[in-house]
Amino acid sequence: MDLKERAALTKNAAIHLAALDTDTKNNALKAMVDALRARSTEIVEANHKDLLIAEAENLEAPLLKRLRFDEKKVAEVVAGIESLILLPEPVGKINSETELDNGLNLKQISCPIGVVGVIFESRPDALVQISSLCLKSGNGTLLKGGREALHTNRILTEIIVAATTSVGVPANWMELLETREDVNAMLALDESIDLIIPRGSNEFVQYIMANSNIPVLGHADGICHLYVDNEADIEQAIPIAVDSKCQYVAVCNALETMLVHEAIAVEFLPKYFEATRQYDLELRGCQKTQAIIDCKAATDEDWKTEYLDYILSIKVVDDMAEAINHINYYGSGHTEVILSTNPNHANTFMALCDSGNVMWNASTRFSDGFRYGLGAEVGISTNKIHARGPVGLEGLLIYKWKLVGHGHTVAPYANGEKEFTHKRIR
């Protein structure tokens, strides 16, 4: 069967998955937990195969680390599913209710989006997280994992599909895609797929966005900024600025550009320079920065670059307005932080920075679904519609309007015989 036919089956399954009751979905999640535990040895063995191949192909150490799926990982993903079971039912929530007229009742009710295509990187735990989030939210899903995790992804999919369908989840609700050709084919399936969530490199996400009519939720760049205000508490500012950049550099919520108010730069920058010395951090500064600390010159290209590495660009700004303009011009709408003791400055900064996450006196690195308490996340969105920032269950939902009447027709309202009451019930 080609992908188009498989996706059509998933679409059909998703229609019925959307209408499943809470107990069936939670039983299916429990069945996933039991099956993952019972077959953990098989999973670890399959993963061992992937690891051997990856080592033979000289995969880099951090990638090998992400690829590893041992008993500890099984326990982790199982704990994740168990916490998902405890979350309230996201589908069928009444967002609003209005009496349009006597006996004519309108509700806006949450429902799944339909079929979500997710393309994720090497970590096989993402497969378990995403499929369980999709199941809880009633979405069908097509999943494409990293090539290097093929054997692990296959066994995980087999286990999850068998466990969930055995307790009443419609067959074909979840499909594993294995090849790059599948990804390209998927981009054209706008009749079956309602949303694509790509995770991966900037270039990859941009490729997906440019080559599909299907809505895409995600982020290409994560060019996060931190603005050190003239009224920053330097003792508090230094550790936040260090944590934002150096706690983990290879992630989208790591700091890439620091903007420093000129009134505080002379005092702040040398201290920051000292504090980051242990990390071998390469600093690239504007002229004013270079006049204060020893660093390379930053070019216009630096303001547009997500390094994902031990490199930081620094600009000294005349005032907060310049910082905000810089962020809105060069930023990617991901995460922006102000360090200040002045609440007015903080509020203005958070109101005017047009990004999904705005923070005051906290590290950019908090910008994450787990840290935000969303449970698992399917990704981080820099979109301006639907969902922004870390996307959990909520981002996998939309709503439908349900109108219940008793023979109501529009004609009497159109000719003035009747009038709407429009009484808001909730």
Add this chain to the structure above:
Amino acid sequence: MDLKERAALTKNAAIHLAALDTDTKNNALKAMVDALRARSTEIVEANHKDLLIAEAENLEAPLLKRLRFDEKKVAEVVAGIESLILLPEPVGKINSETELDNGLNLKQISCPIGVVGVIFESRPDALVQISSLCLKSGNGTLLKGGREALHTNRILTEIIVAATTSVGVPANWMELLETREDVNAMLALDESIDLIIPRGSNEFVQYIMANSNIPVLGHADGICHLYVDNEADIEQAIPIAVDSKCQYVAVCNALETMLVHEAIAVEFLPKYFEATRQYDLELRGCQKTQAIIDCKAATDEDWKTEYLDYILSIKVVDDMAEAINHINYYGSGHTEVILSTNPNHANTFMALCDSGNVMWNASTRFSDGFRYGLGAEVGISTNKIHARGPVGLEGLLIYKWKLVGHGHTVAPYANGEKEFTHKRIR
């Protein structure tokens, strides 16, 4: 100035518009009301010019009717703005709040999308409605109206811009586009425009969707269905089925295909035939339909067609499952109705029809922002993400995450020194 530069100015204005307080926005809406009233003679004169040209160009009567903007229309749009002023502030609403840890507080707060590009048909009242909705929701807007309404749209824009900017709304928050070239240029401005809402013909909307990377909210087709269940109350069903099709045929929420359970078809169809005789309704039926009433044969093409005319396709189905499958296969996700006295049938139908609006014993024609009590609407969406069905203020909003800390860094949470509390506050 070219459109790209103008759109960049609107983007910048939108940043500041997003942060405007409620009083300033409501004062601006009041200033709109006063100015529209004070200058109504100018508006009517400009509209008269458009009407004369349109008549000379032999525009059809319904279009001329839509184009007309007289004192009565001024009063209507003014009443619309006044009711908008009374609506609660949509921006800055706290959707959720979580304490991540002691002193580390996360809020999800509603905010405008940014810059919305709206392309609308000949009715100049749409310009006033859309611009006031955008202002209330804090969005900048680029508006392109119908060519035939040019003089009316120009004076309306001039009045609205002068009135709103005089009381503190940032200059350039609203721009009128006048040419088709502007529309094409707009489709490429994904750096400045966050959402396009096109209203118009199927072909036009599809063209917009296919030719822009900017998210599009709207609908191409409105192929609405009505399913007459075997347990329908025929006396109640007939008027709803007539109203859905004949109350106004030229609109997206008018009925296009009727699906009739075979157990009721012999009784229902002849009565429907009689009831619609006065409308000169052309019926196109499947073979089973043709065996019951005198009508043309429907082809596969009919099930895919939005007639927007006095034509209705009819199919006799074996059961409700066939009706639901037909709707999910041929439908456009707009509005589907079940006529039945059986609540189980109704609930199953509404759960399994994958459309923005699902109804029970009411006319498809209720599917409308005003009738739903949303105030004005910017359009009707058949998208699966962000907003579905009639889109009012709510659809012009997104959110940002605001995190306020007191020097919090991620490192202690990553190394297990500290744990998140994730206490849901609201």
